[in-house]
Amino acid sequence: MEIRVLSWVLISTSLALLLRFVLVVANGRRNRKKAVGFFHPYTNDGGGGERVLWCAVKAIQEGNPNLNCVIYTGDHDASPESLKARAVDRFGVKLLYSPQVVHLYRRKWIEEGTFTRFTMIGQSFGSVYLSWEALCKFTPLFYFDTSGYAFTYPLARMFGCKVICYTHYPTISSDMVSRVRERNSMYNNDALIAQSFWLSLCKVIYYAFFSWMYGIVGSCADVAMVNSSWTQSHIEKLWKIPTRTTRVYPPCDTSSLQVLPLERSVEVPILISVAQFRPEKNQLLQLEAFSIAIRKMDADLPRPRLQFVGSCRNKGDEERLQKLRDKAVELQVVNDVEFHKNLMYRDLVKLLGGAIAGIHSMIDEHFGISVVEYMAAGAVPIAHNSAGPRMDIVLKEDGQKTGFLACSVEEFADAILKLLRMPEAERLVMAAAARKRADRFSEKRFYEDFKTAICPILCHAK
Structure with a gap:
């Protein structure tokens, strides 16, 4: 009797959660805003990825002024004015106007320290949770990932968004698998695992499974831009969408x-x-x-x-x-x-x-x-x-x-x-x-190639 009641409770709870998920997604699809939402949880990392973000925002502001640019960020002190100033102060990129900001409060789910083991898959599923928060707060017509969180693409598609991404490097690559198979100790392959045949074998299997999943979610991108020949070769092999994949060298000042x-x-x-x-x-x-x-x-x-x-x-x-x-x-x-x-x-x-x-x-x-x-x-x-x-x-x-x-x-x-x-x-x-x-590799070349890559998908938004 207790087992039957427990089963009924679990089934009811699951159905309620599923119904809530469907309702939230349906509501998001109905209320999509005419905007490009940039999923970039760290807007203070100061690296090349942040430069790409601001140049991408500027390119869209220039080419599609009727589209609002929205930044999803986990930096709680970020404001439209501070981000616009940061783009200039740190990278010399002058935005036409301040972007809208959507603050995220679940960024811990993509931080390395949250997952002591199975970090890669933990962060990937954590990014889905973070993206859920982002899309529930603001659903844009175009979801633009500039940080490499490919596992968020199917969710964005469910919300009715067109998915654009700029991929700096694949989350998993054949080079990474080869190093584990050859048992080379590196920053992403613990010495304890490298020294063990069985642990290395288990990690190779884990990587193979992750590569398969990464290929599925990556293929959900409507437009995939990559930053180099090396990245392009890996992404085309994994995602298998060569006709939607374009090499756009990053903007260098x-x-x-x-x-x-x-x-x-x-x-x-x-x-x-x-x-x-x-x-x-x-x-x-x-x-x-x-x-x-x-x-x-x-x-x-x-x-x-x-x-x-x-x-x-x-x-x-x-x-x-x-x-x-x-x-x-x-x-x-x-x-x-x-x-x-x-x-x-x-x-x-x-x-x-x-x-x-x-x-x-x-x-x-x-x-x-x-x-x-x-x-x-x-x-x-x-x-x-x-x-x-x-x-x-x-x-x-x-x-x-x-x-x-x-x-x-x-x-x-x-x-x-x-x-x-x-x-x-x-x-x-x-x-x-x-x-x-x-x-x-100039900024001018980036703007030209970037606008050419996104034009087919953004042209109807004008």
């Missing part, structure tokens, strides 16, 4: 950087590293390579200085920054290293204008906006030999080499030494070639 003089002071050669203080950016490798280069450099060469510039999203990033400071002391280069956190864009430009080289060390960086910024500013790039930098950016221009590619600490140290030993005239030739190549 090449115009304001290209006016900087190529000549730099050689009394204290400056190397710069621009990246968020996240584990995958691997600033620790740069610091170790820099210390090796200093130990190996010729006595008659001027002692260089390394400047780390980046933003901190949370406590974890703050802790990584402190570990870098501690490591600089341990490596005895503390007097040769500077740390700049959450700089204004104008201050970043000043630092780039004084650097002879820019360092980048993320493995499989989907694109690498910072690498393009180095090149546009006249700083020779020393980038990781993988993905975006290798396939799209640090390539020869008119037969002239535009920078260096490296993988290991030793290779990065060797590249730094080569640059320090390079005659000034030779460095200027390489810097000029790099600057010319950077023009391929």
Whole structure:
């Protein structure tokens, strides 16, 4: 009898929840607003993804002024005026008018710390919950994901939205699966798992299942823009919508950087590293390579200085920054290293204008906006030999080499030494070639390609 009652209660509760879901979705479909809703829970991360967000908002304001732009954000202090000011102060992007803001209060469900295990799938389903909050509060005609939360696309389609996305990198890729299969320990593959055959096998199966689900939800996008050749190859393989997938290189502020003089002071050669203080950016490798280069450099060469510039999203990033400071002391280069956190864009430009080289060390960086910024500013790039930098950016221009590619600490140290030993005239030739190549990734090019990509789906909204 008790089992029968319990079953009836469970069935009744399930039906009530299902009915509520259907009613909420139906109400959302009826009350869709003539707007583009940008799903970007972190509007203060300071990275390349945020630059894409503001440039995308500006492009829609220019091309479709009859559409309101709405930002879904988990930053509770964000206001229309503060976001418009932030776009200018941090990225030099001048919006035509302030966007509307919808505050989200369930962002914890996409934070890394919420899921100690099965983080990837936990965050993915957490993003659906967060998107539910967003769409219940405001249902737009067009749902635009600029943060890579593909699991939200089917829900947005249920609410009657056309789904547009700009994908910086796939949540899962064959490269990630290969590393687990080969049992390589990395920031996204715990050493305990890498050392165990059975745990690695279980993780491969988990990744295969997740890849299958990721392919299904990703295929719900009406328009999918990707930021590089590497990302495009993975997304087309996983989502299987090649006719709806377009490569649109991210907007890099090449115009304001290209006016900087190529000549730099050689009394204290400056190397710069621009990246968020996240584990995958691997600033620790740069610091170790820099210390090796200093130990190996010729006595008659001027002692260089390394400047780390980046933003901190949370406590974890703050802790990584402190570990870098501690490591600089341990490596005895503390007097040769500077740390700049959450700089204004104008201050970043000043630092780039004084650097002879820019360092980048993320493995499989989907694109690498910072690498393009180095090149546009006249700083020779020393980038990781993988993905975006290798396939799209640090390539020869008119037969002239535009920078260096490296993988290991030793290779990065060797590249730094080569640059320090390079005659000034030779460095200027390489810097000029790099600057010319950077023009391929300008904001102007982004706006043109972006508007072309979204025109088929937005044209009827005019």
